[in-house]
Amino acid sequence: MDQLTPKNLHNSVSQKTEIKPGGLGLLSTLSEARRYKELFFFLFWRDISVRYKQTIFGVLWIIVTPLMSAGLFTLIRLMLGRDTGTEKGPEVFIIVLCGMVPWAFFSKSLSRASSSLTGSSALITKVYFPRIIIPLASALAGLVDFAIGMLIVIAFLIYGAFLPASGINPGWQILLFAPFVVLSFILAVSIGLFFGAVNVRYRDANVILGYLMSMGMHASAVWWPLAKIPEKYRLLVACNPFVGMMEGFRWSLVGGKFPAIPLLITLAFTLVMMVAGYKYFMKVERTFADVI
Amino acid sequence: MSDIVIKVEDLSKVYRIGMRKKHDSFREMASDWLFSRFRRLTGKSLLDEDAKDTIWALKDVSFEMKRGEILGIIGKNGSGKSTLLKILSRITEPTKGRAEINGRVASLLEVGTGFHPELTGRENIFLNGAILGMKRAEIKANFDEIVDFSGIEKFIDTPVKRYSSGMYVRLAFAVAAHLQPEILLIDEVLAVGDVEFQKKCLGRMDSVAEEGRTILFVSHNMSAITRLCPKTIWLEEGKVNKIGDSESICEKYLFMGMGVKSGAYTFDDGAEHAVQFLRLEMLNSKDEPTSVFRADEPIKFRITYRIEKDISGLSVVTNITDALGQSLWGMSDLDLFPELYEKRLAGTWVYECIAPANVLKPRNYLLALGAGTGSQYFHHPSLCPFEISTAGYWGQAARFFSAGGGPLGVPMEAKMPVPIKED
Known part of the structure; x- marks a missing residue:
């Protein structure tokens, strides 16, 4: 048996820990995080495997939810466009679906990252590990749902490509879909880290986040494209950083005009949030066990 | 190294x-924030020992x-x-x-x-x-x-x-x-x-x-x-x-703070137990409560407990342990009165038991009380220390060494050793 006796433990690189007030520097934080990558994997795996235990339809729910909501918003879109009568059902449905599935991924990653810390108070008060792996692992666990949801999206896209004279023209841009996934994940985690860290102390944070997310779905070009907004208001609407992200997703899936300016706004916002979220998290991480 | x-x-x-x-809440946060600014202004910090709202864990x-x-x-x-x-x-x-x-x-x-x-x-x-x-x-x-x-x-x-x-x-x-x-x-x-x-x-x-x-x-x-x-x-x-x-x-x-313990204890841990110990008195041969006994006097434990509802199978245990809590002499009242097994009525009961003289060596001991049935523990109050002093101890070896060995000091029946003549 592969018993680690103290003797051969001593031969391994001696590990020195210094405990003092004040946190670790960025470098040692990163090397710390690497030492805990197995735990990261286990937490990720736990979140996934627990997900649909004791449900009858399991994975089916991942497929049904976006289809239902996309159907609902298609209906709304058709009703709003009743007078012009230019929009066709299947086309609108596919475009809405292309917004709903990525948005669901984004908003779930965000809310999971944010609520995971308070949900893990038993761990935080009893064991040490870099706290950042909790929100990261929970957010990442949403990828599985997303991947399954995207299978549906792709199926509909192929169907949509054969629709005559539709606005659905998937092409080479689909190669850029992955970078948008990465971008939205980084943005979700950055905001999630910030709200999650605040939420450890003040539970109000997640309440606010809930409102923001449900408003965000209607305000962020999820089920309507930016092109539907009158030209003179577009820039104003695109100041909402989520608009650029959603436009980017939609562009990579169904084609159209590249949303350069909205995307720049998103990128700038992501960068700011990334630094702010990470820094704030690291600053307050040390007191989590005391205040959670 | x-x-x-x-x-x-x-x-x-x-x-x-x-x-x-x-x-x-945010309201508290706001006031906290204001106070912390204020503290910073006045140069006081969390580290101030005299700060009223802090505690050094x-x-x-x-x-x-x-x-x-x-x-x-x-x-x-x-x-x-x-x-x-x-x-x-x-x-x-x-x-x-x-x-x-x-x-x-x-x-x-x-x-x-x-x-x-x-x-x-x-x-x-x-x-x-x-x-x-x-x-x-x-x-x-x-x-x-x-x-x-x-x-x-x-x-x-x-x-x-x-x-x-x-x-x-x-x-x-x-x-x-x-x-x-x-x-x-x-x-x-x-x-x-x-x-x-x-x-x-x-x-x-x-x-x-x-x-x-x-x-x-x-x-x-x-x-x-x-x-x-x-x-x-x-x-x-x-x-x-x-x-x-x-x-x-x-x-x-x-045995912290035991010195002049009166030998009377009350147990009120705030919890509600189905069977609850209320009091314990340790009495010497003159029926005075004390926690220090002569070796040659019996120790009487008077235990008062309350039963919430009629109960069967209850056992009230006295367990004398050494100073470190290692059990030495555990005894259930069912050992002595098996008929109690059937039923005990709700109410307050008093139980007296006596540890005979000349059994325990002069040392520090603890009395652990316990009430339970075969499957359930009801109340386990804190340990009650007592001491048996060397006064009245029959064993004369203690004059030469400390009374070592196990805790039992019961004299054996023995004959004076005699030398054997070797051929």
Whole structure:
């Protein structure tokens, strides 16, 4: 048996820990995080495997939810466009679906990252590990749902490509879909880290986040494209950083005009949030066990 | 290379009173924020000792541990034991001071941390192992042994939410018992589980200790402390009160403030027990309450307890233990009055029992009371110390040596030894 006796433990690189007030520097934080990558994997795996235990339809729910909501918003879109009568059902449905599935991924990653810390108070008060792996692992666990949801999206896209004279023209841009996934994940985690860290102390944070997310779905070009907004208001609407992200997703899936300016706004916002979220998290991480 | 693996220097931790409150609100945050600005303006900080809303959970604690050393930590609730362990395991950070640890640390503040009810026993072994800092390969290598130790092979693929609480604890402890760090920090984790399993765990810890690990062990179980740890720290109000060899520290701790104890105790721990001890009096031969007895006088224990509802199968136990809590002389009232088994009526009862004279040697003892049925414990009040003095002790050897050997001082019937003439 592969018993680690103290003797051969001593031969391994001696590990020195210094405990003092004040946190670790960025470098040692990163090397710390690497030492805990197995735990990261286990937490990720736990979140996934627990997900649909004791449900009858399991994975089916991942497929049904976006289809239902996309159907609902298609209906709304058709009703709003009743007078012009230019929009066709299947086309609108596919475009809405292309917004709903990525948005669901984004908003779930965000809310999971944010609520995971308070949900893990038993761990935080009893064991040490870099706290950042909790929100990261929970957010990442949403990828599985997303991947399954995207299978549906792709199926509909192929169907949509054969629709005559539709606005659905998937092409080479689909190669850029992955970078948008990465971008939205980084943005979700950055905001999630910030709200999650605040939420450890003040539970109000997640309440606010809930409102923001449900408003965000209607305000962020999820089920309507930016092109539907009158030209003179577009820039104003695109100041909402989520608009650029959603436009980017939609562009990579169904084609159209590249949303350069909205995307720049998103990128700038992501960068700011990334630094702010990470820094704030690291600053307050040390007191989590005391205040959670 | 120095052989000091843990070096703690002036470690202190201050808590703001109310800091651990679950629900803070923005209103409080706003006022806190204003106050903290104000404090900064006036140059005061959290570290001000006289600040009214702060409490020092730990104050200037320093000690060192050498490789392979096993150190016990005792102290009342709130004396800072857990805070110390939490700082050393890096769960929370100190306010002042520093500590240095050389080696791979694992801390065990609770068994079953991170167990997920929906996952099976097998899955939880891996998850819990990873949380406690074991590598995947390590868990795999020890998997069969862990399952074996827990004794629940049959249910290993059942979600743990279907486990009984006993099974749950067994599995959790089995994982913990197979941790193999260089340094192990353990909080009171043996308090859970049944007696037999506790013994198994203590045995396991003995063998872990023999392997040369450095262990810091917090416990209320004095016999476990004295058995496992040669040296003990006694924490009191966040400070090191005493540090020294476990037996003498534990004895001092248990008999703390006893000196002129009246021999009358009341037990009111605020909890509601189905059977509750109310009072205990220890009476000498003149029927006076005292806690110091002559060796040649009988000790009368007068125990008052209350039963909430009529009960059958109740047993009221008096257990005289040595100064470290090791049971010496346990006796149930059912031993003496079997007819009580059938039924005892609700109400307040008084029970007198007498420990005969000339049985126990002159030493410090504890009386542990217990009430329970075969399957359930009702009330287990705190231990009541008493002392048997050398006054009236028949054994004359005590004049030459201290009264050593076991606790029994009952004279044997014997003949004067005679020399044998050898041919």
